[in-house]
Amino acid sequence: MPTESELLRTDDKQIEELFRNSPAGKTPQGPMEGVAILPAAGRAGAWVLAGVVNRFLWRGKVFSPEGYLSNRLTPLDILSIVATVGPGPSRLDDQECIVIDYSHTSLVFGVVRDELRQVDPDLYLGLIWLAGHKVGWFTLREPDSAQG
Numbered sequence: 001m002p003t004e005s006e007l008l009r010t011d012d013k014q015i016e017e018l019f020r021n022s023p024a025g026k027t028p029q030g031p032m033e034g035v036a037i038l039p040a041a042g043r044a045g046a047w048v049l050a051g052v053v054n055r056f057l058w059r060g061k062v063f064s065p066e067g068y069l070s071n072r073l074t075p076l077d078i079l080s081i082v083a084t085v086g087p088g089p090s091r092l093d094d095q096e097c098i099v100i101d102y103s104h105t106s107l108v109f110g111v112v113r114d115e116l117r118q119v120d121p122d123l124y125l126g127l128i129w130l131a132g133h134k135v136g137w138f139t140l141r142e143p144d145s146a147q148g
Contacts, residue, residue: 016092025098098115113129
């Protein structure tokens with residue numbers, strides 16, 4: 001069972017393998033804490049970048065039962081950048097995942113698509129697509145299920 005700390009120390013190929021081998025799981029509900037994982041920054045860089053992103057920019061997502069979500073932004077926890085949420089095939093391997101689609105809800109972020117799979121009972125791994133290109137990863141977990 002991976003933790004966020006372990007994923008921050010993992011290279012892109014291993015993270016991709018974990019994503020490919022994980023089930024879609026059920027769609028999260030309510031607020032979720034997030035951590036950005038950008039392996040291209042290198043292992044030390046991934047830790048620093050994750051800390052900066054989490055502290056000042058993106059803190060997670062809030063899922064509604066109606067099939068939408070909002071992103072949690074800045075230390076003020078501003079809810080913004082709405083997306084639709086539902087099951088669908090992953091662009092990575094055509095297997096089922098939870099698709100987070102901004103194309104119908106955001107002019108600025110319409111070229112972004114996130115995909116989620118459940119890698120642990122309390123942890124989801126997300127894949128970020130920008131204009132059809134894989135650009136990074138993130139995790140989501142319920143606020144009361146902190147990991148090391």
